[in-house]
Amino acid sequence: MNDMSKYVSRVVKSIPPSGIRKFFDLVSQTEGVVSLGVGEPDYVTPWHIREACFYSLEQGYTMYTSNQGLLELREEIAAYEKRRIGIEYSPAREILVTVGVSEAVDLALRALVEPEDEVLVPEPSYVSYAPGATLTYGKAVPVQTYDVDEYRLRPDVLESCITPKSKVLILSYPNNPTGGIMHRRDLESLVDIIIKNDLIVIADEIYSELTYNGKHVSIASLPGMKDRTVLMNGFSKAFAMTGWRIGYACGHPDIIGAMTKIHQYTVMCAPIMGQKAAIEALRHGQAEMKKMVDNYNYRRKMILSGLREIGLDCFEPRGAFYCFPSIKISGMSSEEFCEKLLLEEQVAVVPGNAFGASGEGFIRCCYAASINNIEEALARMEKFLNRHKK
Amino acid sequence: MELEKKILNLIEHDAKISPKAIATMLDETEEKVKAIIDRLEKEKIIIGYNAVINWERVGDDGVTAMIDVKVIPEREVGFNRVAERICRFPEVRCVYLMSGTYDLSVVVTGNTMKEIAWFVSHKLSTLDNVQSTVTHFVLKRYKQDNFIFEKAEEDKRLVVSP
Numbered sequence: 001m002n003d004m005s006k007y008v009s010r011v012v013k014s015i016p017p018s019g020i021r022k023f024f025d026l027v028s029q030t031e032g033v034v035s036l037g038v039g040e041p042d043y044v045t046p047w048h049i050r051e052a053c054f055y056s057l058e059q060g061y062t063m064y065t066s067n068q069g070l071l072e073l074r075e076e077i078a079a080y081e082k083r084r085i086g087i088e089y090s091p092a093r094e095i096l097v098t099v100g101v102s103e104a105v106d107l108a109l110r111a112l113v114e115p116e117d118e119v120l121v122p123e124p125s126y127v128s129y130a131p132g133a134t135l136t137y138g139k140a141v142p143v144q145t146y147d148v149d150e151y152r153l154r155p156d157v158l159e160s161c162i163t164p165k166s167k168v169l170i171l172s173y174p175n176n177p178t179g180g181i182m183h184r185r186d187l188e189s190l191v192d193i194i195i196k197n198d199l200i201v202i203a204d205e206i207y208s209e210l211t212y213n214g215k216h217v218s219i220a221s222l223p224g225m226k227d228r229t230v231l232m233n234g235f236s237k238a239f240a241m242t243g244w245r246i247g248y249a250c251g252h253p254d255i256i257g258a259m260t261k262i263h264q265y266t267v268m269c270a271p272i273m274g275q276k277a278a279i280e281a282l283r284h285g286q287a288e289m290k291k292m293v294d295n296y297n298y299r300r301k302m303i304l305s306g307l308r309e310i311g312l313d314c315f316e317p318r319g320a321f322y323c324f325p326s327i328k329i330s331g332m333s334s335e336e337f338c339e340k341l342l343l344e345e346q347v348a349v350v351p352g353n354a355f356g357a358s359g360e361g362f363i364r365c366c367y368a369a370s371i372n373n374i375e376e377a378l379a380r381m382e383k384f385l386n387r388h389k390k
Numbered sequence: 391m392e393l394e395k396k397i398l399n400l401i402e403h404d405a406k407i408s409p410k411a412i413a414t415m416l417d418e419t420e421e422k423v424k425a426i427i428d429r430l431e432k433e434k435i436i437i438g439y440n441a442v443i444n445w446e447r448v449g450d451d452g453v454t455a456m457i458d459v460k461v462i463p464e465r466e467v468g469f470n471r472v473a474e475r476i477c478r479f480p481e482v483r484c485v486y487l488m489s490g491t492y493d494l495s496v497v498v499t500g501n502t503m504k505e506i507a508w509f510v511s512h513k514l515s516t517l518d519n520v521q522s523t524v525t526h527f528v529l530k531r532y533k534q535d536n537f538i539f540e541k542a543e544e545d546k547r548l549v550v551s552p
């Protein structure tokens with residue numbers, strides 16, 4: 001076969017493949033796996049939402065929508081965000097419906113970042129922010145967060161990473177992979193630094209409905225922050241709609257307008273079926289969502305107490321559906337731990353270093369799994385640790 | 391009261407869940423959860439525990455019928471006395487008082503249709519206040535007590551995702 005790799009652009013070559021991908025291949029070849037390695041709800045989309053999609057297809061809604069998304073959906077989003085964080089966004093000019101939050105992040109980075117601009121990414125972090133910055137010829141700058149701080153972003157650490165080239169700060173709380181959240185006072189401690197250094201915040205709040213000790217606070221709702229924040233949210237986690245790929249961005253018309261320009265030339269619009277389903281989710285999805293969140297909370301407590309019982313140190317995660325325990329007692333690296341755990345006990349968890357260097361020494365355990373699977377995984381992990389404890 | 395309801399909700403969906411697990415989920419002690427469950431059982435708030443079984447899978451072709459029963463109510467006790475009598479038959483699984491065109495809905499199980507027909511003609515319709523019966527046989531069970539029978543929805547997610 002010819003070597004065509006010389007044709008692939010340098011910037012794409014420079015991005016490492018996702019650390020999760022490699023691990024995924026390994027897991028796929030293993031039989032009888034109990035997986036705590038997924039990054040999505042274990043619920044199927046509630047039936048009334050699926051049914052609304054069938055109905056829209058029956059009615060013949062199979063066409064493009066406006067670039068920004070159905071006005072009806074943007075109106076529902078505006079009402080929802082008003083309820084959720086108390087901010088009013090104009091459906092006409094300040095909301096853009098995207099193909100998942102992933103597209104929204106990509107659009108925002110492309111709309112904001114120029115070559116050499118620095119994008120501050122608190123780590124451990126979801127896997128796509130840093131590559132997204134690289135693809136715009138910007139530079140992703142990791143900002144460490146620590147388990148002793150429950151992975152909150154500390155103002156002094158943020159400040160130490162800022163240079164004259166810093167332009168964008170990514171804030172992704174509740175956090176994947178750690179389950180950490182930012183309280184109001186934590187966010188307030190960042191505002192002065194953000195304004196003083198003229199940063200724009202990309203706030204990925206996809207897990208914001210999944211908090212277990214009080215309501216999520218959005219940085220956009222703090223004084224002086226609305227215009228500086230590109231707020232992102234979607235339906236995947238709260239409404240168990242990952243495969244529908246519907247997300248949205250809210251923000252200043254200048255930025256949303258710029259993002260819309262890229263969106264119209266690249267994907268044109270988010271799929272109409274998903275948009276129709278999203279309308280139903282916002283109108284009638286609260287009750288089912290509450291049930292799901294209550295159940296995640298039960299499992300969160302189960303897995304946290306279980307992990308601690310088998311000897312793994314773990315701070316209490318207050319959001320999303322992940323625990324991020326330390327595996328120090330095993331004396332292994334994250335990858336070694338995950339590979340051995342998979343081969344010896346057929347339990348899949350994700351190595352912490354897949355989410356940045358600072359995740360080394362930790363693993364991500366997703367508790368969006370049935371109680372039975374959580375108990376089974378914990379029992380197997382206990383056997384594993386008894387063999388390997390240092 | 392809130393705590394009781396939370397415990398009941400958990401048990402209703404999975405009677406096998408351990409008191410220890412419930413305690414963890416609700417931030418309570420195992421002893422306290424056990425004590426509450428004991429009391430709920432004694433007070434007959436928790437009336438009993440059943441398993442939902444797909445008998446067909448073990449080759450058992452039992453028959454279930456739902457019988458609409460019209461009843462002449464009695465002075466002072468209404469439908470209660472006859473309903474309670476019907477409840478005593480071991481082949482009767484459920485008895486409900488209904489609104490609408492008939493009065494009692496009775497769910498009966500047996501080994502064969504003949505067995506149920508015999509029960510209806512000899513036991514049920516001969517009761518004093520029973521005016522008439524209409525028997526519907528169950529042909530197939532799709533879902534019962536929250537459980538889908540044929541194929542439980544399997545986990546279709548990728549085993550690892552970001």
